[in-house]
Structures are given as C-alpha cells and as structure tokens.
Amino acid sequence: MSSFKKHILVTGGAGFIGSHLVRRLVNRYPDYRIVNLDALTYAGNLANLSDVATASNYIFCKADIRDSTALDRVFADYGITHVIHLAAESHVDRSISNPLAFVETNVVGTANLLNAALRFWDSDFADRRFYHVSTDEVYGSLGEEGFFTEETPYDPRSPYSASKAASDHLVRAYFHTYGLPILISNCSNNYGPFQFPEKLIPLMIRNIRLEKPLPVYGDGLYTRDWLWVEDHAAAMDLILHESAPGKTYNIGGNNEWKNIDLVRLLCRIMDEALDRQAGSSEQLITFVKDRPGHDKRYAIDATRIQSELGWEPTVFMEEGLRKTVQWYLDHQQWLDDVTSGAYQSYYEDQYANR
Ligand code: NAD
Ligand code: DAU
Numbered sequence: 001m002s003s004f005k006k007h008i009l010v011t012g013g014a015g016f017i018g019s020h021l022v023r024r025l026v027n028r029y030p031d032y033r034i035v036n037l038d039a040l041t042y043a044g045n046l047a048n049l050s051d052v053a054t055a056s057n058y059i060f061c062k063a064d065i066r067d068s069t070a071l072d073r074v075f076a077d078y079g080i081t082h083v084i085h086l087a088a089e090s091h092v093d094r095s096i097s098n099p100l101a102f103v104e105t106n107v108v109g110t111a112n113l114l115n116a117a118l119r120f121w122d123s124d125f126a127d128r129r130f131y132h133v134s135t136d137e138v139y140g141s142l143g144e145e146g147f148f149t150e151e152t153p154y155d156p157r158s159p160y161s162a163s164k165a166a167s168d169h170l171v172r173a174y175f176h177t178y179g180l181p182i183l184i185s186n187c188s189n190n191y192g193p194f195q196f197p198e199k200l201i202p203l204m205i206r207n208i209r210l211e212k213p214l215p216v217y218g219d220g221l222y223t224r225d226w227l228w229v230e231d232h233a234a235a236m237d238l239i240l241h242e243s244a245p246g247k248t249y250n251i252g253g254n255n256e257w258k259n260i261d262l263v264r265l266l267c268r269i270m271d272e273a274l275d276r277q278a279g280s281s282e283q284l285i286t287f288v289k290d291r292p293g294h295d296k297r298y299a300i301d302a303t304r305i306q307s308e309l310g311w312e313p314t315v316f317m318e319e320g321l322r323k324t325v326q327w328y329l330d331h332q333q334w335l336d337d338v339t340s341g342a343y344q345s346y347y348e349d350q351y352a353n354r
Contacts, residue, residue: 002079004033004057006127009080011065011113012087014038016195017133019048020233021084026052028237033057035078037071038087039064042342047334048194065109068116075120084240085113086133088167091198092160093350096292099159106163107170114174123179131183131240132171136225136252136298137161138186147301148186150248157293181245185236188252188300191320192229193327197339198346200224201321204263205328206335208270208281215351218290220260223297227253228315238309252300253313260285265318269325288354 008025012018013036025034038044040062052058059078063070065087074080088106089095095102110132117130139148140155156165174180191201207214235251243249257265267281305311315323328335339347 002033004031006032006081007035007079008032008082008084009035009037009074009078011037011083011085012044014040014044014046014048014060015086015090016043016048017190017229017232018086019194020192020229021086021236022049022058023052024230024233024237026055026058030057033059033078035059035061035074035080037061037063037065037074041089042346043090043196045194045338047337065113066104068112071112071116072119075116080117080120081127082129082131082240083113083117084131084133084236085110088164089160091196092137092158093198093291094346095158095160095163097349099163102159102163103166106160107166110167111170114170114180118174118178118180121180125179125181125245129181129183129240129245130171130174131185131236132168133236134168134184134186135161135164136186136188136250136300137295138165138168139298141295142297142299144297147299148250149301150186150250150304157295175246183239183243183245184248185239186248186250186300187232187235188225188227188298190227190229190232192324193331194334195229197335198343198350200259200262201266201324202328204266205270205325206339208267208284209274209329211284213286214263214267214281214284215286215288215354216260216263217288218294220258220263220287222259222294223256223299224259224262225252225299226255226257226262226317226320227251227313228320231313231315234314235305235311238311239305242309249305249309250300250302251305251311252302253317254300254302255313255317256297256299257317266321266325269318269322273322273325273329288351
C-alpha cells in the first residue's frame with residue numbers, strides 16, 4: 001500500500017511550463033508522488049529539473065503520448081490518480097511547416113491519454129482528475145478591443161491552435177459522454193527561465209547577446225498578453241485542488257504588449273545588463289516577413305479564476321523580464337546545449353527567407 005496521497009502524472013514535465021509545475025508540486029507536496037512523463041523531444045530537457053531529480057516523491061518516465069501501450073503501463077505501474085496534461089508540440093511556426101506532427105501529438109496523443117485514464121479508472125472517479133492545459137489561441141484573434149472569456153466561441157487559425165482546440169473538444173466530450181472528471185485552463189503567453197529559444201522572448205535575448213538581427217514579424221504591432229510562468233504554475237495548482245470537475249478557467253496576466261514595444265524594452269534591459277551603450281541593441285531590430293495567418297491580438301479576461309479561486313498574477317512585466325534576462329545570461333551553457341545541433345538547422349530554415 002503506497003503512502004502517497006495522490007499519484008500525479010504530469011505530461012510534458014521536461015518542457016518549459018511543465019518543469020516549473022513539476023518543481024512546484026514536488027517541493028510543495030511531499031505526500032504526493034509526481035510522475036513526469038515526457039518523450040524528450042527537442043523541447044524537453046531534463047536539465048530543467050536537475051534540482052528535484054533525486055527527490056523521493058519524483059519519478060521521470062520517458063514515454064510518448066502517441067504510444068497508448070506505454071500510457072497503459074504508466075497508469076498501472078504508478079497507480080495514477082490525477083493527470084495534468086501539458087505534453088504538446090507548442091510552437092506556431094513549426095505547426096505551419098509540419099502540421100501533421102501537431103495533429104499526432106496534440107490530438108491523437110490527448111485522445112490516447114484520455115483513453116488510458118478511462119480504462120485505468122474504470123468508472124471509479126472519486127478523487128480523480130484529468131486536467132488538460134490549453135491555450136488562449138483556441139479563441140482566435142481579437143481586434144483593438146475586447147477580451148477572451150470562457151464563453152468566447154472557438155476560432156483557431158493556425159495548425160497549432162486548431163490542434164489544441166481539437167484536444168479541448170475531445171476532453172470536454174469525455175466529460176459529457178463518460179463522466180470523466182476533467183478540468184481545462186486556457187492561458188496566455190508565458191515567459192521566464194527555461195523557455196526554448198524559438199519563442200519570442202528567449203530568441204530576442206539570445207540574439208541581442210550575440211548581436212544578431214532581431215527578427216520582428218510584419219509591422220511588429222501584434223499584441224500578446226504576457227504571464228510570468230510561475231504565476232501560471234500557481235494557477236494550475238489551485239485549479240487542480242479547488243475546482244469542480246467540468247470547469248474551464250482562463251488565465252492571463254492582464255499585461256498586453258505590442259511585440260515591437262516588448263522587443264524595445266528587452267533591448268533597453270539588455271543594454272543595461274551588458275553594460276552596452278544605451279540604444280545600441282535597438283539597432284539590431286529587423287522587420288521580417290510576417291507569419292502566415294498571424295493572430296493580431298490576444299487578451300484574457302481572467303475574472304473567473306480571480307473571483308472563484310482568488311488567483312492573481314504576482315510578477316510585473318519589467319521585474320519579470322529583468323529576472324528572465326539575468327537567468328539567460330547566467331545560464332549560457334543551458335542555452336548553448338539547447339541551441340546546438342538540430343536547433344541550428346531549424347533556425348537557419350525558419351529565418352532564411354524572412
Ligand atoms: P514546450 O514545447 O516547452 O514543452 C513541451 C513538452 O512536451 C516537452 O518537454 C516535450 O518533450 C514534450 N512532448 C512533446 N511531444 C510529446 C509526446 N508526443 N509525448 C510526450 N511528451 C511530448 O511547451 P510549453 O511552452 O511548456 O507548453 C506546455 C503546454 O502548455 C502545451 O500544452 C501548450 O499548448 C500549453 N500552453 C503554452 C503556453 C506558452 O506560452 N508557452 C501558453 C498557454 C498554454
Ligand atoms: O498565447 C499562448 C501561446 O503563446 C501558446 O499557446 C504557444 O504555445 C506559445 O508558443 C505562444 O504562441 P505565440 O505565437 O504567441 O508565441 P511566439 O513566442 O512564437 O510569438 C510571440 C509573438 O512574437 C507573435 O506575435 C509572433 C512574434 N514573433 C515571434 C518570433 C519567434 C516575432 O515577431 N519574431 C519571432 O522571431
């Protein structure tokens with residue numbers, strides 16, 4: 001008989017957001033066993049979790065959510081009681097060049113995981129949860145005004161967001177059809193340490209340091225709502241513990257930035273951090289060909305999670321960006337490791353004709 005109160009399967013725990021969530025759960029809940037299942041794609045890195053790797057309530061399990069036999073084995077071997085599902089192909093630009101990979105992992109992989117939970121729990125759903133971590137991109141693109149609420153109709157416009165929308169629909173269908181006790185959250189853009197440098201903020205930090213061009217898509221007036229990644233982990237922790245099955249929560253930072261303004265702020269912070277002449281990094285800004293189907297603006301109305309669960313973002317943008325910049329400057333080896341090899345050829349292909 002296990003002494004752990006909950007056996008939590010976190011998928012994608014070696015990635016950016018997953019690693020922050022795993023660290024939080026391992027440290028806060030010694031009486032839970034945290035099983036981190038990850039295929040270790042280019043985006044997964046066990047170095048992200050070196051500080052908790054030997055914790056007695058932590059287990060890493062290399063497996064692929066496209067492999068249903070492997071999932072059945074993990075549920076049985078570890079007596080899984082709760083799932084927090086983050087494993088996904090997560091980069092919009094990659095979804096444009098290889099959409100099928102997104103269907104296979106994000107849609108089929110999620111269906112495999114739902115089926116594994118359904119089989120293993122066998123209609124006994126007392127103190128069970130299947131928590132699916134999704135994105136605000138499922139709602140599509142906003143004009144100058146308005147916010148995404150939990151009632152906003154789905155209108156995904158990239159292969160990535162379409163695959164996440166499909167997975168959200170499947171998760172809700174398993175709630176209505178089989179009574180699986182699901183939860184969903186849709187979050188805005190995260191930033192912070194350990195983010196793979198294909199995404200805007202770490203890509204710009206890396207290029208500023210190397211004095212390489214800063215590729216701003218289109219006119220740079222696209223708007224995103226940014227959230228410190230540990231605030232997202234805190235929200236997921238609350239939702240897992242406090243929310244009733246079947247519920248959806250939007251999570252956002254109430255922190256909108258046009259890309260060009262954000263890149264300029266990063267340039268200013270990096271000039272100070274690197275002791276460069278004020279204004280020198282801005283000279284690297286280069287407007288490049290736009291992303292096809294580029295969503296104009298995302299903005300989250302997070303009233304539900306604030307009023308029902310008392311969650312609030314705690315880290316404000318300039319402070320969070322300074323911490324992020326410092327982390328990347330202090331972790332040059334991490335950056336070199338993840339940008340060697342396959343990333344080099346992705347970067348060259350992606351930015352060759354822009
Ligand atoms: P990430 O790309 O950094 O990490 C994804 C992780 O999933 C990696 O560790 C990777 O190895 C793993 N993975 C990929 N395919 C897998 C497979 N077939 N089987 C098992 N593991 C696999 O992604 P992230 O930015 O940390 O995002 C995590 C989740 O949060 C995703 O579901 C994403 O859609 C969602 N999300 C991300 C953001 C954001 O701003 N990054 C915002 C809202 C929601
Ligand atoms: O909104 C949540 C989503 O945020 C998550 O679901 C995704 O997993 C995550 O990747 C992120 O998607 P975005 O497409 O918003 O993030 P990205 O960092 O790729 O781009 C942010 C903005 O910056 C977007 O408007 C495109 C622009 N951009 C991006 C890159 C990589 C550039 O201008 N230049 C670039 O080189």
